[in-house]
Amino acid sequence: MSISALVxxxxxLLRRYARALTGSQGSGDSYVMAVLETLIADPTVFDRACDPRVATYKLFSRLWNSLSINAQPTQPPAKNLAEQRIETLTPLPRQAFLLTAVEGFSxxxxxxxxGVPPEDFAKLLDIAGGQIGAQVCSRVLIIEDEPIIAMDLExxxxxxxxxxxxxxxxHTExxxxxxAERPGLVLADIRLADGSSGLEAVNEILETFEVPIIFITAFPESLLTGQRPEPTFLIAKPFREDMVRAIISQALFFGEPASALAHRVA
Known part of the structure; x- marks a missing residue:
């Protein structure tokens, strides 16, 4: 298959990413155009050994990070709150956050x-999470019946x-x-100590006020039924700490409130 057909x-989606990274569509499109010009000049820079979308973003990132000006945290003025928050993140953590939280890459x-080792990438996400946390410090309610897991989450x-x-x-607690506390974020298991449902507890909470919900459960299939609505944020147990940090940052960063789920979980 030709490179043009792959790219x-x-x-x-690359234009969306470039816009978020640069702060404006015009500036972002200039970098996307530079990618295309690079491919025309030297098609061998495209890594055919990996997924075409990964290869395209990989080339874009190589060009972006090769310019010293992009190593600086200052970017053009943003137009909305989310963009303003993105631009306050230092460059590599900003890219790490956007690639996972917005673009959906693993x-x-x-x-x-x-082009970084996995352990270094995890550190970049941690840095992004810390920087986001400084902007959107919140009060968090944890709904979890296993003490060790609750302590880890805390x-x-x-x-x-x-x-x-x-x-x-x-459920009652x-x-x-x-x-009583009106938290800004809820982390919830769906099967609780007394046999009650964390899902039903969340639905009852959402009847009173809107708040982002992250479900952390050993039974994700109970929520991913193909019916709507489904949870926006869902983490399977046993969880990875870096994943939890990233999802917490994502939920608070975009401030997306949850909607009550229509189905029940026993």
Whole structure:
């Protein structure tokens, strides 16, 4: 298959990424055009050994990071709050965050795009999470009946600069704490200590006020049914700490409130 056939389908999403990275569509398109000109001049720079989308972003990142001006944190004025927050992130952490949170690449794919080892990429996401946490410090309610997991989550949340307002082990405790504390984020298991449902607790909370919800569960198939609505943020147990940090940052960064889920989980 020709390089043009491989690259053309990637361009709309690459333009989105370039816009988020540069702060304007015009500037972003200039970098996308530079990618195309580079491919015309030397087609061998395109890495056919990997997925075409990864290869396209990989070339874009190589060009972007080769310019010393892009190593500086200052970017053109942003037009909305999310863009302003993106631009305050230092360059490599900003790229790591955008590649995973906005473009949907896995950590392994994003590490390949940026040309960094996986362990270094995890550090970039941690830095991005810390910088985002400094901007959007929040109060977090944890709904989790297993003490060790609850302690791990509390440590992760506090490490990102947020405050834990409580840890609920049952439906009743969860609703009571949420009503009293009005958290800015909820981390919720779906099967709780007394046999009650964290999902039902979340739905009851959402009847009172809107708040982003991250489900952390050993039973993700219970929520991913193909029906709508489904949760925006879902992490399977056993979880990776870097994944939890990234999703917390993503949920708070974009400030997307949850909607009540229509189906029930026993």
């Amino acid at each position: 053309a389908p990637q361009l709309p 950590s392994a794919q994003a590490a390949e795009i940026l 440590a992760l949340v506090r490490g990102l600069g947020h405050t834990v307002v409580g840890n609920a082990r049952t 969860a609703v009571a704490m949420a009503t």
